[in-house]
Amino acid sequence: TQLLEQSPQFLSIQEGENLTVYCNSSSVFSSLQWYRQEPGEGPVLLVTVVTGGEVKKLKRLTFQFGDARKDSSLHITAAQPGDTGLYLCAAIPGNFNKFYFGSGTKLNVKP
Amino acid sequence: EAQVTQNPRYLITVTGKKLTVTCSQNMNHEYMSWYRQDPGLGLRQIYYSMNVEVTDKGDVPEGYKVSRKEKRNFPLILESPSPNQTSLYFCASKSPTYEQYFGPGTRLTVT
Numbered sequence: 343t344q345l346l347e348q349s350p351q352f353l354s355i356q357e358g359e360n361l362t363v364y365c366n367s368s369s370v371f372s373s374l375q376w377y378r379q380e381p382g383e384g385p386v387l388l389v390t391v392v393t394g395g396e397v398k399k400l401k402r403l404t405f406q407f408g409d410a411r412k413d414s415s416l417h418i419t420a421a422q423p424g425d426t427g428l429y430l431c432a433a434i435p436g437n438f439n440k441f442y443f444g445s446g447t448k449l450n451v452k453p
Numbered sequence: 454e455a456q457v458t459q460n461p462r463y464l465i466t467v468t469g470k471k472l473t474v475t476c477s478q479n480m481n482h483e484y485m486s487w488y489r490q491d492p493g494l495g496l497r498q499i500y501y502s503m504n505v506e507v508t509d510k511g512d513v514p515e516g517y518k519v520s521r522k523e524k525r526n527f528p529l530i531l532e533s534p535s536p537n538q539t540s541l542y543f544c545a546s547k548s549p550t551y552e553q554y555f556g557p558g559t560r561l562t563v564t
Contacts, residue, residue, distance in 0.1 A: 346495075373551065384457075384543050384555025385496070430495060434551065439503065440511060441486070441553070443495040 345369060346433055348444035356452050358420050363447045365431035366413045372436050374407055374414045379428040379446075421451045455480045457556035459544050465562045466534055474529045474559050476544030482554075484547040485527040486511070487519065489540040490558075496543065502527055534563040 347366045355361055365374070373392040377385035389398050391407035391414060398405045402425075404417040418425055431444045457478045466472055478485065486501040488511075498511030502521040516538055518530040527546075531538060544556040 348495075375551075375553070377553075382558070384545070384558055385553075386555070387552050390551060432496075432553075438551065439484075439501060439509070441496075441498055442512075443488075443497070445493055445495040 345442045346431055346444035348429075348431060348447050350447060351445070352448050352450075354450040354452065355421055357422055359451075361418050361421055361449070363416045363418075363429055363449070364413070365415070365433075365444050367433060368412065369433070369435075370411050371433040372411075372438065373434045374411075375432045375434070375441075376405055376414070376416055377430045377432060379430060380426075385428075385430055418449075421449075423451045423453050425449060426451050455554065457544055457546055457554050459542075459556040459559050461559060462557065463560050465564065467564055468535055469533050472531050472534060472561075474531075474542060474544075474561070476527045476529065476556060477525050478527075478544075478546040478554070479525065480546060480548070480554065481524065482546035482548055483524065485521070486545045486547070486553075487517070487527070487529045488543045488545065489513065489538075490543060491540050499529070499542075534561075536563050539563045 375390045376388045379385040389405045394409045394411045396407045402419045429447045433442045483504045487499040488496040497513045500519040502508045542559045545553045547553045
């Protein structure tokens, strides 16, 4: 059983569309991170959110941490082909030693 | 350039033949970790190390060993590999502000 559930698993959209990816858990976490992974490479950290209700923006990407620190969302505005990749959320429990990853959302943005 | 390096990038071996995957980081990070990535399961933590000579189990440590004799190196050892250890392996190091930097990955096939 996955500690973190990501949805959707796959997403194929046209350039210019908006999308939201979700990361949910029944557990409370100290902080949560989002990564993007491209084929043949390791994940690259996009953002860390630590406060319940926190919203962070990275250009066209908006990240939100749920008020109860159990869930998070990633919203992409006007998606571009360069956004194509596997998006992973990772939760960090209270001891800050372990990382729990979701299974990922594979995004394909068609030109 | 700040980076995490892994070797080899690709490895095909047979059941029972001991192997070591090396990992090195040049960022002077105290924390390092190993993950395996399997389709539909995301990344799962194998072992992590808080500092030299300090290692601890992640979620899937069975069949693996690690050592941390120097801060920059964190090798992953498979004493007797089995086919269920066929996977994509990533090494990572973490900064004091919880940013993880991943290596490029090692694709291991055990026949």
